Amino acid sequence: MSASPLLAVEGLTRRFQGLVAVDSVDLAVREGTVHGLIGPNGAGKTTLFNMVSGVLAPSAGTVRLDGRALDGLAPYRRTALGLARTFQNIRIFSEMTVLENVMTGLHTRLSARLGILLRSPGFRAEERGAKARARDLLAFVGLSEAADLRAGALPYGDQRRLEIARALACEPRLLLLDEPAAGMNPAETHALLALLRRLRDERGLTLLLVEHDMPLVMSLCDRLTVLNFGRRIADGTPAEVRAHPAVIEAYLGAGTAQAGTAQGHPDAHPQGAVS
Ligand SMILES: Nc1ncnc2c1ncn2[C@@H]1O[C@H](COP(=O)(O)OP(=O)(O)OP(=O)(O)O)[C@@H](O)[C@H]1O
Ligand SMILES: [Mg+2]
Structure with a gap:
């Protein structure tokens, strides 16, 4: 009875020589929602974005926009179908x-x-x-x-x-945002959160968001998918994901291995300033 998702990613895989950067990932983004894609550094988030937007060919798997398979379509053709993105490293x-x-x-x-x-x-x-x-x-x-x-x-x-x-x-109907809050101060992040909410609530836009700022992610996203080492380890509401043992372990593990990076446990700021 539920409508089919606006974006459906099925079995998406990308290998770089020996490394499987994205490993058989399934992802469904419903129209009119903000869907978060999170995970430690190197988890495969940007690689997945690159395959959805068409700048990188998958090793296996399919991406569908509103039911239509995008396989082999150039990025500009995908843009014409309603898919737009921003980049982790700003491109202006x-x-x-x-x-x-x-x-x-x-x-x-x-x-x-x-x-x-x-x-x-x-x-x-x-x-x-x-x-x-x-x-x-x-x-x-x-x-x-x-x-x-x-x-x-x-x-x-x-x-x-x-x-x-x-x-x-x-x-676009679907906007992919790769770390839009990176490098922003708290006031800028707060304004960004309001802006992204308006895109969903006033314009009915669907967002797929990669972001390390957990207070922002937790308060904005309707659903989350978590990647670790290329694999999907959890998928659900922010509350479900936050309580998921595999997610806690992935973030604690990453926190230990990469102490000092901006990321941390997804529940590190339960009463974060952003709301
Ligand atoms: N063009 C490439 N050639 C070889 N390896 C790559 C290439 N692009 C990405 N990788 C590797 O694939 C893995 C996933 O990288 P990706 O950039 O997708 O991670 P990410 O989740 O976006 O990380 P971050 O949070 O740091 O941005 C990493 O191990 C990365 O080094
Ligand atoms: Mg990235």
Whole structure:
């Protein structure tokens, strides 16, 4: 009776020489939810994102968006089907303005019609429309004031929000976010949490989120999938996952092996400041 998921990942696997970075992972993301993908460093989260977005070919397995298999489709084709992402290492055009960066996201849609229109009045009208739309998106992420600044001059947290605005310009149904809070201070993280909630609650967007900030993950996500050494070790609500013995062990183990990293036990901040 439940609707089929917007994103369905089945048996997804990626090998790098001897290493199985992602090992037969199943994942189902329901429409209109925020789904968290968590796990210690090197667990395979970004590799899974790369296969879903099409920048990396799987060794085995399938990715379906709204029931349609995406096998072999180039990233831009997936974007056209409603899939957008941001990157763990920010990718913006530093020398362009903030507004121009957002317009590059709109450009995929503009350019589809560009061939015949060229520099016709129709095209210029469309470009004006694109500028207005880009400004709306900047307002939505709280960057209106920065529209005409050089993107590379923005503080780190603002660059992350700019990447989100650019991804939204593609009008996705599903947005993949790879560590959007990385490098943010607590105030920025709090604002990000509110922004991501609005994307789900006001725009009905579906989010798949990789994030190490556990207070943010626990308060935002409807469901979580946990990876460790490429394998799915748990899947469920935040409360279920937090209590899962394999998850506790994975995080405690990682905490011991990598003391001093930003991550920790998923329950390390049960009353975290972010709510
Ligand atoms: N192109 C590649 N070639 C070889 N090994 C790779 C490649 N990309 C990733 N790996 C390895 O695959 C494993 C999973 O890496 P991945 O980046 O997906 O982890 P992650 O869960 O995103 O970690 P983090 O939380 O640190 O970002 C790691 O052992 C990594 O070294
Ligand atoms: Mg990663």
